Amino acid sequence: MLDDLIRAAESDDYDAVEELADIAAADPQRLAPHLPRLLERGVLWPPTLYRGAGPDVVAQAVERVDGGRQPGQLNHLLLILAHIRDPAAEAALRRWEEQPPSGLDRLHLSPLGYAVTAGWTVDSEGRRRDLCAPVAYRLVMTPTAPDAAAPTCPWCESPLMTLLDLDPADPRVAGVLAHTGWSGRLLFTTCLGCACYTTLYSRVTPDGGSTWAPENSAPRHLHRSTEDPPALLPSVGPARTSAYQASAWHPEGSTLGGHPDWIQDAEHPDCLVCGQTMDYVALVGGADLDSGEGAHYLHLHAPCGVTAVTYQQS
Ligand SMILES: [Zn+2]
Ligand SMILES: [Zn+2]
Known part of the structure; x- marks a missing residue:
């Protein structure tokens, strides 16, 4: 065959x-x-x-x-x-x-x-320096209560969505983050609407803090979404058989660790503090959120405490 x-x-x-x-x-x-x-x-x-x-x-x-x-x-x-x-x-x-x-x-x-x-x-x-983890796990979408206290996007005023909340006590998480040097809880948040137009950076702290980076530069046209982000939070699921099985296209393609499945050209952002290439952490596919298309790519530069979320679609 x-x-x-x-x-x-x-x-x-x-x-x-x-x-x-x-x-x-x-x-x-x-x-x-x-x-x-x-x-x-x-x-x-x-x-x-x-x-x-x-x-x-x-x-x-x-x-x-x-x-x-x-x-x-x-x-x-x-x-x-x-x-x-x-x-x-x-x-x-x-x-x-x-x-x-x-x-x-x-x-x-x-x-x-x-x-x-x-x-x-x-x-x-x-x-x-490897930018990606050698191990990977499926991310399973888990319903969560809507967060009435979620901070809002300073540009479009939509509630920010937590795309990932990683607990370092989980050995799978520790394995995935080993190449980044991060220790502590790690939160990735984004504005689902504005992330479609530009890279969104946040400052993070090991107690699970995540705040919008003031250096983010607003795109010229903002899409003011009237919908709240889906009340879903990915949790760490079973191991992938290789580091290359994230899918930006298919349901259940969301993956913690391993290598990204790029829809467009590869796009590893530079850290907004030091300019070095950031480490890649996870992919959350639109097919696994309510939005249905595209993929969110989650990046971290641990020495500077900076995360970035990028978005690609076909
Ligand atoms: Zn926004
Ligand atoms: Zn940096």
Whole structure:
């Protein structure tokens, strides 16, 4: 069955590629034996197909970039290498950051900019920093009493919604937050209406405090919602089988930890205090709220006590 899918993908069958991408998300290693052939035949999209690739595929991709013979593939090859967790792939991206490969001037990102789109970066001491947790859990929507005392959005005056209230005593939560360095209770709040137009930052404290960041800059057009946010609060559910099973599209796709499922281009916001790339914590899908579409992406920069909620839709 996998052979049939691979053959179909080679003939540009989009459904087959989608199915392969689902397999790579559930179990990245399953495609590994087939990846040399996919690379050979030029099936380079989506780059997430290659997460389970071995050193042979890395070596081939690096050689292609260094050889500079197929400039049209450079963007896809850099994305692929960024998504493979392999020392040689990381070393190549770091090397090209200093010595750009031929054709890079026509692309919009630097080699380590590609790394951020794949969920990692290099810190000021030159160490690799993973922006995403290696473990993930389903978020289960749980009805809650409407919060009459909820703070309101200073722009549109709608009540703010608590998207996540994380208890650090839960070992699953502690595992998901380990890469961020946060300890304590952690609240994510947002304005569901205004989040559609701009990144919304909050200042957070380990006692569960969350306040609207005064630096938030209002979009030019505000949508004044007359509806209260849904009386739902996600609670931590069963473990996902891999870190790549959040879904921004389907009901029950909301996920704590792991990697985001971007609807548009990857978008890891910068911390409003220090400018560093923020860590990713969770996805809450519109399909799991009453709004029905799009997805909210929850980010944290623990050293500065700043959260951000971004929103994407198709
Ligand atoms: Zn608002
Ligand atoms: Zn910061």
